[in-house]
Amino acid sequence: MAFATLQQRLAACLSALQTQIAQHPDGRCRTPRFDRQLFVTSGTRLADYLREIERNLHLLGSSGNDQERAWLAEKVLNQIAALQREARTQQLRPRHEQPAAGPRQQKLDEYREYERRLQAMIDQREQRLALAESLAVQRQLKQDLEVLEGRLARCRQAINAVDWALSLRGEAR
Template identity: 45%
Template structure:
């Protein structure tokens, strides 16, 4: 009796998860969202994760019918972990709007933001090395800092070139 109630509760929770995830069902992400030990599927679609959880629930029902206690315990625990992870992902999904497999401008705008952040950090690193260079007295330290500044200038140049290319792509996509 208790087991039947627990199975029904799990099924109801899975139905609720499926309803909560309805807008995301076919949305594919750039990378899988879950650890391979939690979900076997290699898909990046929410629907496939929910389908796997449903399969585990069906396996749990079968193990209960066959009175396989160890299998029941493992499947129940694993299913609860899957459902908890799915719930967290559904709640966090709006925060991951940039992680879209669609080739739209959002992806390129995200790349632009990332590269602008890289550029800002490189400028800060270069400024820091230049300040240290001004305060350094030994020739060896000055030479080391000059090499670092030169390397940072090269990285900054490459970053700016990438930013220009990203801007061109965004411009083409928004025409």
């Protein structure tokens, strides 16, 4: 009976995973997403891997050998965990599958990402400067801040230039 409850719990996790995956665009990627030991599917969409988990869960219910069931239950659990992590990180992955924006729009997006990262670096240095105790560390952090602020200013100039070019051509922003 323990396998029946385990199978029910895995089925509930799989149902939650299906809901989570349905909320994300399921575009193709260039290479398989997982190691062949975890998934035999060589698909490139999350739905491909979801189908394999469903098949394995079905096999778990029809298996008679306890060792095989334990191995398969562990595999299904690992597959669900891996697919949950993948689904949670979808918004972080670049979208090569989406229709390509114009080259200027792509450049603008790239510059905005640089701007965001530079601002995060500046914020980090400012926090460290506020906590710095020695004069040498303070000087180094101030120097780092000057360099980063110069980069941020150049990045913003580039953003403005591309944004201006986009507005002249009437391309979507």
